[in-house]
Amino acid sequence: MTLLMTLIFIVGFVALALFEAKLIFWGLAALAYAALVLALNGALSLNFVAILAFIPGAVFLLLSVPMIRRLVLTNHIYKAVKSILPRVSRTEQEALDAGTVGWDAELFSGRPRWNKLLDIEKPHLTEEEQAFLDGPTEEACKMIDDWDTRHNRADMPEEVWQFLKDNGFLGMLISKDHGGLGFSAQAQSMIVSKIAGRSIAAGITVMVPNSLGPGELLEKYGTKEQQDKYLERLATGKEVPCFALTAPHAGSDAAGMRDVGVVCEGMHEGKKVLGVKLNWEKRYITLGPVATLLGLAFNLYDPENRLGKGTNVGITLALIPTDHEGVNIGRRHYPARSAFMNGPNSGKDVFIPLDWIIGGTEYCGQGWRMLMECLSTGRAISLPAIGTVSIKQALRVTSAYARIRRQFGISIGMMEGVAEPIARLVKSAYMFEGARATTAAMVDEGQKPSVISALLKYRTTDAMRERINDAMDVHGGRAVCDGPSNYLFSGYQATPVAITVEGANILTRTLITFAQGALRAHPFLYKEISAAQNDNVAEGQKAFDKAFAGHTGFMLRNILASFLHSLTFGRFASSPRNGPTKIYYQRLHRYAQNFALVGDWVVAFLGGDLKRKQRISGRMADILSDLYLMSTTLKRWEDDGAIADDLPIVQAIAEDRFAAIEHSFDQVFNNFPNPALRVLMRFLVFPLGRRAKGSSDRENYRLAKAMLRHSEQRDRLTRDIFVSFDPNDRTGILEDTLQKVEEAEEIEKRFIRALKKGEIARRLDRDAIDDAVEKGILNDNEAGILRAADEATDKVIQVDDFSSDELSADRGNRKNVAAE
Numbered sequence: 001m002t003l004l005m006t007l008i009f010i011v012g013f014v015a016l017a018l019f020e021a022k023l024i025f026w027g028l029a030a031l032a033y034a035a036l037v038l039a040l041n042g043a044l045s046l047n048f049v050a051i052l053a054f055i056p057g058a059v060f061l062l063l064s065v066p067m068i069r070r071l072v073l074t075n076h077i078y079k080a081v082k083s084i085l086p087r088v089s090r091t092e093q094e095a096l097d098a099g100t101v102g103w104d105a106e107l108f109s110g111r112p113r114w115n116k117l118l119d120i121e122k123p124h125l126t127e128e129e130q131a132f133l134d135g136p137t138e139e140a141c142k143m144i145d146d147w148d149t150r151h152n153r154a155d156m157p158e159e160v161w162q163f164l165k166d167n168g169f170l171g172m173l174i175s176k177d178h179g180g181l182g183f184s185a186q187a188q189s190m191i192v193s194k195i196a197g198r199s200i201a202a203g204i205t206v207m208v209p210n211s212l213g214p215g216e217l218l219e220k221y222g223t224k225e226q227q228d229k230y231l232e233r234l235a236t237g238k239e240v241p242c243f244a245l246t247a248p249h250a251g252s253d254a255a256g257m258r259d260v261g262v263v264c265e266g267m268h269e270g271k272k273v274l275g276v277k278l279n280w281e282k283r284y285i286t287l288g289p290v291a292t293l294l295g296l297a298f299n300l301y302d303p304e305n306r307l308g309k310g311t312n313v314g315i316t317l318a319l320i321p322t323d324h325e326g327v328n329i330g331r332r333h334y335p336a337r338s339a340f341m342n343g344p345n346s347g348k349d350v351f352i353p354l355d356w357i358i359g360g361t362e363y364c365g366q367g368w369r370m371l372m373e374c375l376s377t378g379r380a381i382s383l384p385a386i387g388t389v390s391i392k393q394a395l396r397v398t399s400a401y402a403r404i405r406r407q408f409g410i411s412i413g414m415m416e417g418v419a420e421p422i423a424r425l426v427k428s429a430y431m432f433e434g435a436r437a438t439t440a441a442m443v444d445e446g447q448k449p450s451v452i453s454a455l456l457k458y459r460t461t462d463a464m465r466e467r468i469n470d471a472m473d474v475h476g477g478r479a480v481c482d483g484p485s486n487y488l489f490s491g492y493q494a495t496p497v498a499i500t501v502e503g504a505n506i507l508t509r510t511l512i513t514f515a516q517g518a519l520r521a522h523p524f525l526y527k528e529i530s531a532a533q534n535d536n537v538a539e540g541q542k543a544f545d546k547a548f549a550g551h552t553g554f555m556l557r558n559i560l561a562s563f564l565h566s567l568t569f570g571r572f573a574s575s576p577r578n579g580p581t582k583i584y585y586q587r588l589h590r591y592a593q594n595f596a597l598v599g600d601w602v603v604a605f606l607g608g609d610l611k612r613k614q615r616i617s618g619r620m621a622d623i624l625s626d627l628y629l630m631s632t633t634l635k636r637w638e639d640d641g642a643i644a645d646d647l648p649i650v651q652a653i654a655e656d657r658f659a660a661i662e663h664s665f666d667q668v669f670n671n672f673p674n675p676a677l678r679v680l681m682r683f684l685v686f687p688l689g690r691r692a693k694g695s696s697d698r699e700n701y702r703l704a705k706a707m708l709r710h711s712e713q714r715d716r717l718t719r720d721i722f723v724s725f726d727p728n729d730r731t732g733i734l735e736d737t738l739q740k741v742e743e744a745e746e747i748e749k750r751f752i753r754a755l756k757k758g759e760i761a762r763r764l765d766r767d768a769i770d771d772a773v774e775k776g777i778l779n780d781n782e783a784g785i786l787r788a789a790d791e792a793t794d795k796v797i798q799v800d801d802f803s804s805d806e807l808s809a810d811r812g813n814r815k816n817v818a819a820e
Helices: 002-018 023-041 048-063 066-084 090-098 103-109 114-118 127-134 136-143 146-153 158-166 185-198 200-210 214-221 224-235 367-404 416-444 450-475 489-500 505-521 525-532 537-567 582-611 614-639 644-671 675-685 697-705 712-717 732-743 745-757 765-774 780-797 804-819
Strands: 241-244 260-268 271-286 293-301 312-321 327-329 342-353
Touching (some): 023 048, 066 525, 066 537, 103 505, 114 614, 136 185, 146 489, 185 416, 200 367, 200 489, 214 241, 214 367, 260 312, 271 293, 312 342, 312 367, 367 712, 367 732, 367 780, 416 697, 416 712, 450 614, 505 525, 582 614, 644 675, 644 697, 732 745, 745 780
Parallel strands (some): 241 293, 260 293
Antiparallel strands (some): 260 271
């Protein structure tokens, strides 16, 4: 009976842990167990099991009283934590306060509530936005000649610039009240995406004014006078904006910015006014060389405290016309030989009035928070759009080329080795489009997903590099020879730019994503750190005690739930669906629970060393991002209408992401500095070892093969990119030829069989086609179809060539244009 009661109470204690019960319930359960054991064995007998239960029960009851708990336990832990947990700097604090948490917090919790994901509105456009995507955006794509832009001009033609300005491309985020288009984040993302698929330089040109720039800052924080003066002009392209943030000696360290402004009196428009004397040096400023309006970030000092904010006011933002006295717009940078405008600027003793500070004096010192709020939304829209469209465009052209190009008597796409990179393109196109669309929808709902935007930025741009490399490998020499007909090389060149800008991927992955996510999205950690840094010790101790009590329950649940879900491979985890994706929701829940456990212990043990253990932090960021990407993949399948043809893609993505997650966990455990925790975490997460193996060769071959012809699925995977069927267009020739090759498919099979049998001689194919007609193997109509496919194929596989004089003259021309 004692054994039976013990088993019952073990189940009860597990339930208490899973429901994160308070200490008083643990104490009462332990005392109840002790009393029952004594009753069953005699009330006066000393029972060892009962004593073991009574002691912790009494301790739990005592610790359930906050005053006693603080006195004997948490006040001592509080003192230790103050020296262990990372100190949150002012800029870090402002970054944390700027963003919001959403689905990332659900993943950090270990028990995701699926409705938080699936209730995010399905991506959609208004009629006006769809008309703009189908109309002016399509027209802009037709106007762009990427080779001419990047090779001959190092800039977009004036007519393209003017078209973008006249049609409001530079003011999509500015409200209609201020003359802008007032488009949703989803629309902005898709418009930037479509243009970038045609030309990275044009995409970046449209992206920047609608991402981190004066327009968004003025919309959110500008004074009425500033909004009235500038927003309509920005929306209609009468003003071209740029924002100067990055400095040579600061880079990603905003706190180390040497650009300084000092509050003082000076002359402005013939009058002596209170203002700011500025000195700065900036670089990598996109649109800087052509900007008429310069947004500037600097550290503001007020030695005489004239603003009443102290002497060290902090990072502040100002808006300065580029023709203002003392402003120096430098020469152009030439990033990765891309044609978008980018360059340095500086200022020496530049005096500006206080009303040029964005938001006025009220917002002095709040610049970093303002920037982080804009960046958390802008970064969620812009670079994921460019990364995603680059993958979709690479899939579109590569699948066509792999069907058209033949080797050893078959289309190269039918070769298993070639199918492998095509399958990666298929999975990435589906997965990242789902992540892009869902994240933009979050922004439209009012979220400011700083952690999600960071992980999506580094994952999409890294994937962009990998998938373009896959496309280059499939194309071989056709891709590496640059020229007017090369549709891959421009994206290949520009990939390092996407990876570097708005926070280099190395730092975004290893320093920001997990560290900031843990502080912001963990249910208790941020509360504990805030309490530990509270200047009022008494208040800090009370707040810490409350958070620590919750954290203890959270940790107990993580231990038990992680072990149980891992032992059962997630079979009893939650799922919002009962169909074919149920198991993937359950496994995702299991890995999220594992992540909650390991993430909690990584932060608790490493503390302030987390910033130095960047490889562990980076692997935890990879796990978080894989959890997010798999989540949005499942949501995309739901949003698209659960299309059966796409289910194998979802399944292959799931197998790959789960294998990647297990590998990342394994690397964290292998390199964790505490041997005991290393063994314990591995046991709780992999009690039966690692099982995820990734998608199979057979599955991937099927995915690739399905892409080698025109189909609804191929169109769906590459939706919302610019697609031309014009045989004179550099990508249109692929689509035109693919149609002709498909039409000639059965005819070609008969023709090749005749060649192999020796019924016709192998000569230049077009001559052999004539022979096939003479011998009755093909009729005149069939020969015409085959000949048209052959002639179109010949155009596709040709590469550009130049005379030495052309290349020499071109080098000199580019040098002169870039220096102007």
